[in-house]
Amino acid sequence: MLEKNQEYEVDIIDDGYQGEGIAKIDNFPIFIQGAIKGERIKIKILKVQTNFAYGKIIQIIKESSNRVEAECEEYKKCGGCNLRHISYDYTLKIKKAIVENCLYKALNKNIEVHDVIGMENPLFYRNKLQYPVGIDKDGNAVMGVYSSRTHNIVPVSNCYIQNELCNKIANDIFAFIKENNVSVYNETILKGTVRHIVIRIGVKTNEVLVTIVVNDNNFKMDKEFVKYITEKYPNIKSIVKNYNTKNTNVILGNKNEIMFGSGYIYDILGEYKFKISPLSFYQVNPIQTEILYNTALNEIKSSSDVKNSTALDLYCGIGTIGIFASKYFKKVYGIEIVEQAIEDAKENAKINNVGNIKFYAGDVEKVLPQILDKIDEKPKVVFVDPPRKGLDNKTVELLKSLKPEKIIYISCNPATLARDLKELQENYTINSVQPVDMFPFTHHVECVTVLYARKTM
Ligand SMILES: C[S@@+](CC[C@H](N)C(=O)[O-])C[C@H]1O[C@@H](n2cnc3c(N)ncnc32)[C@H](O)[C@@H]1O
Structure with missing residues (x-):
């Protein structure tokens, strides 16, 4: 019988769905995040359920030829990607x-x-960035990506799947928030203003749409913000304030207020041009x-x-x-x-x-x-x-x-x-x-x- 905190050496016999390797001890499956089929691993048991257990890697004894060094520094903490330790072809x-x-x-x-x-080229491919903004455990404002299965925000300044211009704009918007002491949302007490920064880019047109998701009316620096960010990035064609006052995991609310521009951007796919608004789905x-x-x-x-x-x-x-x-x-x-x-x-x-x-x-x-x-x-x-x-x-x-x-x-x-x-x-x-x-x-x-x-x- 497996027990929590016990250590074992196991062979990884299969790959799971979400970047975990699967081993068996006496036919009892163990899921080990970050392990790859064909590897031999020293593990520690984290949790034992009725039909399976979770383990964590202590040491890789024999490494798969499909293992690669993740280029992203935040990979182990961030809940965005889960296959970055594996060669792209094998993913x-x-x-x-x-x-x-x-x-x-x-x-x-x-x-x-x-x-x-x-x-x-499977890097920087996303045309839509959506970073939560909140408070870290020391009470400081933080912007980034939720760590896996939690709402703890891991600070991220250069995400390898986001468009690079969107990454830069997000960093500058967050710098503005910090410099001007703009209130940010505290999920525990459901108070504070800025909840998310959402940035969309038309990759063919280079047009950018910024959406600042707020919980209340207290983002009062519209003029200063628009001037600061559009002077830095002339590609920004529109800035929208989106009100989301609900206690929910859904990022956008239904009410938009245009701060700058027309409220939408265009992109080109194939031989067609498409108008994209903040609430519309676009691949x-x-x-x-x-x-x-x-x-x-x-x-x-x-x-x-x-x-x-x-x-x-x-x-x-x-x-x-x-x-x-x-x-x-x-x-x-x-x-x-x-x-x-x-x-x-x-x-x-x-x-x-x-x-x-x-x-x-x-x-x-x-x-x-x-x-x-x-x-x-x-x-x-x-x-x-x-x-x-x-x-x-x-x-x-x-x-x-x-x-x-x-x-x-x-x-x-x-x-x-x-x-x-x-x-x-x-x-x-x-x-x-x-x-x-x-x-x-x-x-x-x-x-x-x-x-x-x-x-x-
Ligand atoms: C995966 S997206 C596909 C959109 C589009 N075909 C594309 O390629 O961009 C799914 C779409 O279904 C819409 N949707 C979700 N539930 C729906 C429903 N019950 N009836 C109609 N549309 C729905 C969503 O708003 C979203 O735009």
Whole structure:
């Protein structure tokens, strides 16, 4: 029987999902953060549960050839990345195995999982930085990233996955906060003003949108702040104050107040230009987004049976997939729950001269039946790109009864993808899944899957 604080030497027999290695003692699994398959490690047991235990590395006795020195100094403390001790190529193999495990557990049939499409340069890839601002244990203001599974803020001044200009702007905004004694949010007593700094950049346009998330009305230095930061960074096209007064893990509230500029920026993806507002979803890795969308569209480009038909873009955000797809269809309808995103989507159709797309705000499960009632032609293709929780039951049932010829499922969570494919496989054939690495050095992985309606006799 394993006991807390005991030390053992173990062989790591598998890689877990989140940068942990797995060992077994008398068939009892132990999860060891930072260990890699093939290594021999001296560990100390941290915690013993009914069916497994957690251990920590004391000494690496035999090192994996896939182990690398993490370039980031904060890696061990910060909860942002969890695969940075592993060579990039091997992280892609781990991600492929994650997708295979999820799918093979849930589905009867073995589906081919292709190699993950990785990045040529997997550093500084994020176009959206969101750093919490708070108080450290000595009572000083701090900005950074939450450490893993806590709300302790680890100070970070140069994050290796964030856009480098956004990193610099964040540091200067925090310097302004400290120099001017601007009040920062204290999560324990729910008091104080600045909660988060959110910075978005259009990587192709170089336009920057700064959002300062506040808990109350006490950020009074608007004029001085705007002058200070826009003089330093002329790329800043807009600054927005966002009010979030709730005791919540959600970063942004619903109310925005423009401090400078128009309240939005533009970016370019492929041949299209997109307007992005603070509350609208926009994929965080634009280089991989083009690859993701083109992977999804390859299926349409080569299938004459669905070209010039009607398509749906469910969970459409600011309309990116629908607009990319619009040239292959007679008509496209997009549905999205965030109103500001739908306003952006409508504007995006206009500025790109896309006249055959219509957008609707609302919950897919409620709005989809209304749209299906209104439109003349049954959609032959449905794109779905839901949030991490996947499709809800009602949407799965609606898709089953609508029975489009193709469903193109874009997923950021292989577990819910597998669950939803299991529900849909009765009516659909699924041959393969293409993972795309949208989030290098974190355990997240995005997938594109095409579902083909089974022909009924
Ligand atoms: C993963 S994002 C995809 C957005 C877009 N397809 C893209 O590629 O940028 C998921 C989107 O679904 C929206 N959403 C979440 N729940 C929804 C629901 N029940 N009905 C409609 N949209 C929803 C979110 O606001 C978000 O914009």
